[in-house]
Amino acid sequence: MTKCLRLVTHGGSFHCDEVLAYAILCRALLPEALAASTLMRTRDQGVIEAADIVWDVGGVFDPTRGRFDHHQRGAPVRPDGSPYSSAGLLWAAFGHDAVRAILAGRGDENVVGKIWTEMDEQVIRLVDLADNGKRPVPDFGDEGLDRAARIADGMALSSLVEVLNLPWDADVIDRALAEDERFARAAEIAGAFLDGRVEQIRARIAARDIVLEAHARSADPRVLELDRGMPWQGPAHDADLPVLFAVYPDKGGDAWMVGCMPPEPGSFAQKLPLPAAWAGLRDAELARVSKVSDAVFCHLNRFIAAARSREGALAMARIALGLAREPAGLGAK
Structure with a gap:
């Protein structure tokens, strides 16, 4: 009893x-x-x-x-x-x-x-x-x-x-x-x-092990490819991964995101911001400037962008890497 x-x-x-x-x-x-x-x-x-x-x-x-x-x-x-x-x-x-x-x-x-x-x-x-x-x-x-x-x-x-x-x-x-x-x-x-x-x-x-495994599979160590959205910045920082961008689906499943890695968790800076020419653009204008046909959004402060497909988001990350002059440059959120 x-x-x-x-x-x-x-x-x-x-x-x-x-x-x-x-x-x-x-x-x-x-x-x-x-x-x-x-x-x-x-x-x-x-x-x-x-x-x-x-x-x-x-x-x-x-x-x-x-x-x-x-x-x-x-x-x-x-x-x-x-x-x-x-x-x-x-x-x-x-x-x-x-x-x-x-x-x-x-x-x-x-x-x-x-x-x-x-x-x-x-x-x-x-x-x-x-x-x-x-x-x-x-x-x-x-x-x-x-x-x-x-x-x-x-x-x-x-x-x-x-x-x-x-x-x-x-x-x-x-x-x-x-x-x-x-x-x-x-x-x-x-x-x-x-x-x-x-x-x-x-x-x-729980996200930590998934992030480490996904990074090991990613084609470019600077671009973390995830199959699900999850907290990734902390695990990448704790493991000292060389990540500059993460690509992952948004929660609604309608787009794929390109997120920038901050120099430390919680920081409003980015190790490498997205290209300045993309800042604040959407849809057709962003697709024209970025040359990624399904690009849909880039935040004005260049810490996140989106495309309609995984391939489009990966293309945006690769273009951003290719356009970078100073990989250690910072941007503000």
Whole structure:
């Protein structure tokens, strides 16, 4: 018989850490255990003491007893000294199980570990910092700008959850009930974010081997030929492949894309932009200038183009290589 787990966090207004912690817990628990569980949002010490799992309230951190608060003196910190929030504490205790449940068998323990680590570094840690009033500050150099983008992405969930709280002057009959309903809505959103982010990382990991195999088959090592659209820039960069362009079908299947390789993942530059004469042209005009009969589009900033066929896209990539005077030239997105 499945035990009914009593899950407790504090009532009233909520923050991202306890909402995300609940979403993590919901995915980590076995479906039958979750179905038999009850969530209570309260500061009643008697209810807290009787609970099976408590987070963000209670003044105790003891995973062996299912206690995950971070407000007390002597609260746990990460190896680098940065503070945990309840999200980080439950991610450490239940995150691997949550990832396994989301993957549903589509990844071995190595993949689970990689996803857990990336989520911890790029999302969970930032939620922890935000909840403790600490914000990472990038230096806004080239690497700093990329880091700033990752920080903004990681912080976005905290901002989204915050606005789901009731305003102070909300006209409701039962404020506690209304806040609980808002918490449940926020947990659904945080859970959807968690599911989607795990899937994105899984897909990127899965793409790596496919990209390496496709590159080995490609006729020109500078032109990566893919049979499906997928994240290719990161794997090509990590493997130090000499790729300048990738050719792949668009998601709708109506065209084949020619994508430029940036000097590093996330950069708005290109190792080799498409020819300047193609910039912003479409259809017949682009076909005339490029001499590729089924060329249909080239972005004004020359980081992507398209043709109606694979052969046309490959021709565009080869022409761009042939016209290049300085293969290391940069362009702006």
